[in-house]
Structure formats: C-alpha cells, structure tokens
Amino acid sequence: MNMILITGAAGKTGKAVIRALVERGQVIKALAFRSEHARELEGLGAISVLVGDMRDAAILEKAVQGVRSVYHICPNVHPDEITIGQKIIAAASAAGISHFVYHSVLHPQTEAMPHHWKKLRVEERLFESGLPYTILQPAPYMQNILANWRDIVDTGSYSIPYAVESRISMVDLDDVALAAAIALTEEHPESHQPLHRNAIYELVGTQAMTQAEVAAILSEQLGRPVIAEVLPVEAWERKARASGFGDDQVNTLVKMFSYYENYGLSGNSQVLGWLLKRPATSLEAFAKRVAEVMLPSAP
Numbered sequence: 464m465n466m467i468l469i470t471g472a473a474g475k476t477g478k479a480v481i482r483a484l485v486e487r488g489q490v491i492k493a494l495a496f497r498s499e500h501a502r503e504l505e506g507l508g509a510i511s512v513l514v515g516d517m518r519d520a521a522i523l524e525k526a527v528q529g530v531r532s533v534y535h536i537c538p539n540v541h542p543d544e545i546t547i548g549q550k551i552i553a554a555a556s557a558a559g560i561s562h563f564v565y566h567s568v569l570h571p572q573t574e575a576m577p578h579h580w581k582k583l584r585v586e587e588r589l590f591e592s593g594l595p596y597t598i599l600q601p602a603p604y605m606q607n608i609l610a611n612w613r614d615i616v617d618t619g620s621y622s623i624p625y626a627v628e629s630r631i632s633m634v635d636l637d638d639v640a641l642a643a644a645i646a647l648t649e650e651h652p653e654s655h656q657p658l659h660r661n662a663i664y665e666l667v668g669t670q671a672m673t674q675a676e677v678a679a680i681l682s683e684q685l686g687r688p689v690i691a692e693v694l695p696v697e698a699w700e701r702k703a704r705a706s707g708f709g710d711d712q713v714n715t716l717v718k719m720f721s722y723y724e725n726y727g728l729s730g731n732s733q734v735l736g737w738l739l740k741r742p743a744t745s746l747e748a749f750a751k752r753v754a755e756v757m758l759p760s761a762p
C-alpha cells in the first residue's frame with residue numbers, strides 16, 4: 464500500500480508533517496505514544512494510528528507493516544535516540560521499505576551537543592543499512608519562540624538562557640513540513656524511484672541572527688517594545704525540571720546553550736529555497752503571521 468509511516472506523530476513536528484502530507488493527498492499511518500493523541504491524529508487525516516513505545520522493537524516492526532515509506536521523528540532530546548534509530552532502521556530494512564526519511568538536525572557533526580551527535584550516529588546507521596534514504600537537517604524552529612509568547616506580548620521580554628549576542632539561524636516549521644512532504648513524495652519521472660533518495664539537505668530559513676535582532680523583528684511585527692534578555696540557566700533549569708525534564712535532557716540542553724553562546728549555529732537557506740521552489744519564510748513573515756492570529760496573547 465502507498466502508505467507513509469510517521470513516528471513521533473503527536474509532537475509539533477509530526478503534526479506539521481502530517482498536515483503537509485494530507486494536503487498532498489497522502490495516506491498516513493501515525494505512531495503515537497499515548498492513546499489520548501489518537502483522535503487528534505485521526506482528525507488531522509491519519510488513516511491509521513498505532514499507539515506504542517518506539518523503544519520497543521516489536522512496536523516498530525508492527526509500525527512498518529504495510530507502509531511504503533518511513534518518516535522517522537525521534538522525540539526531542541531523547542537519551543535513547545541511537546538505539547531507537549537502530550531499531551527502526553532494522554525494522555524498515557526487514558520490511559523492505561522503499562524510502563526512509565530521517566528528521567535529523569542542523570550540524571549533527573557537533574560533538575559538543577550530545578543530541579546532535581546522536582543524530583549523526585543514526586545517519587551513519589542509515590548509510591550502512593542500504594535503504595534508500597533522505598536526511599533532513601532543520602535549524603531551530605521559529606515556533607520555539609511560541610513557548611514564551613505570552614511573556615513576549617505581555618511583558619515585552621524575549622528571554623533566552625544564553626547570551627543576547629548569540630547568532631542562530633532559524634526555520635519555519637511549516638517550511639520544514641513542506642520540505643518533508645516534497646522529499647517523501649517527489650519521484651523520478653521515469654524510474655518512479657524517490658527523487659530525493661540518498662540525499663542530505665540542511666533546512667534553514669534565516670541567516671544567523673543575534674537574539675537582540677530577533678527581539679527587534681518581534682517588536683516591529685507586534686507593534687510594541689520587545690527586548691532580548693538572558694534567563695539565568697539556573698532559572699531555566701528550575702522551569703525545565705518542573706515541566707518534567709530529567710537529568711539527561713537538562714544536561715544536554717545546558718550544553719546546547721553553552722555551544723550557542725560560544726559558537727552560535729549558522730546555516731544557509733539556499734537548499735530550502737531550491738526544494739520549496741520559493742524563498743524560505745523569513746522571521747518577519749513568521750512573526751507577522753503569528754501576530755495576526757495570536758495577539759494580544761497566546762494560549
């Protein structure tokens with residue numbers, strides 16, 4: 464059957480990718496962690512929702528049954544990303560999947576950020592598997608800003624746990640989802656093989672901007688003052704632990720903040736523009752779009 468499996472389906476990435484694929488008329492099987500997400504995923508258009516733990520090889524073997532392609536999204540900063548990757552690649556190989564698309568990250572080569580480095584190890588496993596693959600490497604999402612939208616709008620404070628001068632590229636998750644749908648569906652006109660097989664694409668929307676520049680763009684689009692401010696890492700950690708983050712996640716993200724502060728994270732939007740056949744969405748356009756629907760404050 465011409466079905467596409469999406470793992471990590473109920474997360475923000477999974478839902479965006481499902482929307483983009485359903486708009487293209489694709490048939491989706493979704494793997495979700497909790498049964499309470501099943502109805503939402505069906506509402507988005509998933510034809511079948513499997514509930515289970517992706518650390519469990521038996522669930523992954525079941526998930527790949529009857530599907531043509533796999534779009535693998537590991538949960539964010541998951542300590543078991545490498546073994547999960549190994550298991551799903553093994554299951555996809557055994558099932559004879561014709562295309563495996565892996566949702567990686569910009570600069571997986573960065574050893575100082577353990578969650579990036581783990582994704583590089585999964586990419587390596589994919590090369591070794593012999594499966595036709597596409598690897599997508601997105602920059603940090605513009606949508607991450609929405610986690611603090613209320614503070615930004617209500618107090619004018621855009622707070623980040625690293626220096627205001629840190630220069631970081633970003634990308635609109637909707638552009639990433641469209642790129643994923645393109646990678647999954649475009650075929651070679653004669654062979655009908657996946658057009659983007661055995662390719663690695665960096666998905667970047669903006670040049671690296673300081674956080675002060677990000678705040679200035681938010682301010683301009685919101686029509687009210689917004690200032691970038693450093694949230695001390697200790698305060699960030701308290702909030703993160705209160706929301707359920709464990710030691711591994713906290714330590715990994717603290718390393719990421721330190722890396723951002725020392726080196727930034729800089730990419731180039733040419734590849735994304737080429738894939739989408741239009742320029743990548745700018746932060747100005749993203750902020751304008753969000754402000755139109757989410758002013759005066761986000762939920």
Ligand SMILES: NC(=O)c1ccc[n+]([C@@H]2O[C@H](COP(=O)([O-])OP(=O)(O)OC[C@H]3O[C@@H](n4cnc5c(N)ncnc54)[C@H](OP(=O)(O)O)[C@@H]3O)[C@@H](O)[C@H]2O)c1
Pocket residue numbers: 471472473474475476477494495496497515516517518536537538539540566567568569578600601602603604607
């Ligand atoms: N955020 C960014 O800026 C960014 C940029 C580039 C790449 N990425 C990558 O994008 C990926 C997805 O990020 P995201 O923020 O969309 O992820 P997410 O919100 O963490 O979503 C992942 C989904 O997986 C589910 N899940 C958790 N543990 C699971 C398990 N053991 N078995 C099955 N499902 C499980 C979660 O369910 P529950 O919610 O019920 O726990 C959630 O629905 C990550 O690998 C991240 O590194 C993110």
